[in-house]
Amino acid sequence: MKTDNTVWHDQQVTKQQRAELKKQKPCLLWYTGLSGSGKSTVANAVDALLFERTCHSYLLDGDNVRHGLNGDLGFSDEARVENIRRISEVAKLFLDAGVIVSTAFISPFASDRAMAKAKLEQGEFIEVFIDTPIEVCEQRDPKGLYKKARAGEIKDFTGIDSTYDVPESPQIHVKTAEQSIEACAQQIVNYLIERQFISS
Numbered sequence: 001m002k003t004d005n006t007v008w009h010d011q012q013v014t015k016q017q018r019a020e021l022k023k024q025k026p027c028l029l030w031y032t033g034l035s036g037s038g039k040s041t042v043a044n045a046v047d048a049l050l051f052e053r054t055c056h057s058y059l060l061d062g063d064n065v066r067h068g069l070n071g072d073l074g075f076s077d078e079a080r081v082e083n084i085r086r087i088s089e090v091a092k093l094f095l096d097a098g099v100i101v102s103t104a105f106i107s108p109f110a111s112d113r114a115m116a117k118a119k120l121e122q123g124e125f126i127e128v129f130i131d132t133p134i135e136v137c138e139q140r141d142p143k144g145l146y147k148k149a150r151a152g153e154i155k156d157f158t159g160i161d162s163t164y165d166v167p168e169s170p171q172i173h174v175k176t177a178e179q180s181i182e183a184c185a186q187q188i189v190n191y192l193i194e195r196q197f198i199s200s
């Protein structure tokens with residue numbers, strides 16, 4: 001619970017100085033898509049390409065964050081809202097440190113993605129829609145979760161009995177059923193170069 005007795009301290013080293021040191025413009029690549037759409041795979045491939053280019057990046061991945069920071073949260077609508085709220089706050093801290101951040105969460109609700117965007121400066125939030133038809137996700141089923149959801153063993157499964165709001169105007173639209181993992185990752189890195197978040 002926030003109290004009235006806390007005061008914001010400006011830090012001596014600024015976000016801009018940190019970014020200049022790293023020779024990059026911090027931003028948040030916000031991956032969103034169904035389970036099995038390819039968020040983790042593509043985000044990891046992008047992160048590896050950025051690392052190769054000596055960029056300072058970090059990936060917050062849904063499954064991993066749910067093991068620690070958000071280990072107390074389930075998959076009700078309320079829990080998902082709190083999950084995204086915490087992630088967006090953590091991502092903002094990373095941006096303050098001058099880092100290029102990727103978050104790979106289903107983040108099914110448009111209102112939560114808008115909330116995450118609103119926390120950042122103009123242009124920093126880059127919505128990356130990993131657009132993969134549910135039939136393809138279900139066929140891939142890398143964790144066997146669709147099978148369990150169809151069998152009624154998992155409730156509130158996104159795309160089956162829980163909502164996914166399709167992004168209306170994502171900055172980057174990635175179709176993993178039509179392109180290789182490498183091509184998807186390169187599409188995102190090209191966007192960062194074109195918008196001068198990183199140098200070519």
Ligand SMILES: Nc1ncnc2c1ncn2[C@@H]1O[C@H](COP(=O)(O)OS(=O)(=O)O)[C@@H](OP(=O)(O)O)[C@H]1O
Pocket residue numbers: 034035036040062063066075079080081083084104105106107108143145154155156157158162
């Ligand atoms: N009910 C239900 N619905 C959707 N997903 C489920 C569910 N239960 C467990 N899982 C597994 O949890 C991963 C999704 O976690 P996220 O934190 O990305 O979800 S959310 O953004 O809060 O909606 C998701 O990971 P990904 O497959 O990587 O998306 C699943 O492995």
Ligand SMILES: Nc1ncnc2c1ncn2[C@@H]1O[C@H](COP(=O)(O)OP(=O)(O)O)[C@@H](O)[C@H]1O
Pocket residue numbers: 033034035036037038039040041042104140142175176177179180181182184
């Ligand atoms: N072009 C592609 N982009 C991303 N993933 C792909 C692609 N083609 C096949 N896949 C496979 O789809 C699966 C996606 O799983 P994952 O990345 O865990 O998705 P999510 O994080 O969205 O749940 C992986 O097994 C991956 O190898």
